Amino acid sequence: MEKVKTIKDVDLGGKRVFVRVDFNVPVEDGGVITDNTRINAAIPTIRHLVEQGAKVILASHLGRPKGERKPELTLAPVAAELSKLIGMPVQFVEDSIGDDVATAINGLGEGSILLLENMRYYNEETKNDPEFSKKLAENVDAFVNDAFGTAHRAHASTAGIADYVESKVAGLLIEKELEYLGDKTANPEKPFTVILGGAKVSDKITVIDALLDKCDTMIIGGAMAYTFALALGKKVGDSLSEPDKIETAKSAIEKAGKLGVKLLLPVDNLITNSIDFDNKALGETKVVEGDIPDGWEGVDIGPKTTAIFEDVVRNSKSVLWNGPMGIFEIKESAVGTFAVAKAIAESDVISIIGGGDSVKAVKKSGYSDSVSFMSTGGGASLEFLEGKELPGVAVLDKA
Ligand code: ADP
C-alpha cells in the first residue's frame, strides 16, 4: 500500500480544515456520554491543527438516524464533552451544510474549533451523494480524515468530499492505524504470531488467508477452532461451528503446511452443558481433550492449550490478535482469553489488537495499557487486514 500524506506533511495554518473524526460514542438519555474513548482518541489531531492555527471544522456521525433529525442522536453533548477534555471552547452548529454552517465557518478564528451536526441526519451522507459532498466542501480548504472506524465506508464525509478539496491528508489516529495494521503487519518483526479466534470462520476467511502469507505461527482459538476440529475429523458436540466451512478450514490447514506456517489448534477445551447468557453463567463444566460429547459445547480453550499459546507468545517478536479465545463475556470462560492477554502484556513483543470484541476483551482483562496498539476500528481493521483498500484512505494524497 502506498503511503499517504498526514497532517505533519502539510501546513494548514489559517486554512479552513474539515476534519472527519469518529465521535460515534454511546450517549444515554439526557445527553450523558458513557464512554469518551473515541473523543479522546481524536484529540491529538485536533490539538495539532489548533496549534498550527487552522480553523478546525469537525464532522462525525452518531448512531443510525437514517436521514432523520433524531434529537437523541445530536452531537451537541459531544461538543460539550470535547470542550471539557481539550480545555477550550468548541462551537456547535445544528447542521452539516447550508447557510448557518457557512456563517459559523466564516466566523471562525485561527486555532478555533467548530463541530457540525450529525452527518447521518442526511441520507446523502451514507449514499455518498456527490452534490452533498460538494456542499460539505463549499467553505473548506482542506480535508483531514481521522475516522479510522468508518474508513471502510465510502460516505460523503469520509470519501466523497475529497473530490472537491485541494488538499486531503490523514490525521494522527489513522496514521497510527496504518503504521500498526499496515507496516508492522506487512513487514513484521519475526517470529510473527497471529492469534485468531472469535465466533465464526466465515467472518475471518480472508483474514486467515492473507495473514498465513505473513506469519510464522497461526494460533486458532474461540469457536472458530471447532470448525477446524471438524475438518480434522473430530467431534465437537454442540459447539458453535460451521459445517459448511469445513472445506475452508481444510484449505487453510493445507496452505499453512505448504508455507511452513505452524498452525496451532486447541488440544483441550473447557466445555459446558448449558449457557445462560442473560445471567452470564455456565451450567456444569469440565475440561476435555479430543472429542466433545453431544449435549456439551466448547466455551474456552483449556489449561494445556493456554500454556502452549502463552509459550508461543513469549517466544514471538510480534503478535497480531483478532478474536477472543472463548466466551469472554462470561467470567468462567474468559480465563483463556485473559491468560493470552496477560502473556502478551508481560512479554516484550510488539502487540497489535484488532477487532471490536477483541479490544473489549483486552480492556476487560485489565492489560490494555501493556499492549503496543489497539485498533479503534472493528470492521475497518478487519477489512484492512484482509488486504482491502479502505475508501477513506484511498482518497488521500500520496506521500
Ligand atoms: P472481533 O469482534 O474481535 O473480530 P468476533 O466478533 O469474531 O471478534 O468474536 C467475538 C465473539 O466470539 C465473542 O462474542 C465471543 O463470545 C465469541 N466466542 C468466542 N469463543 C466462543 C465459543 N467457544 N463459543 C461461542 N462463542 C464464542
Ligand code: MG
Ligand atoms: Mg465482533
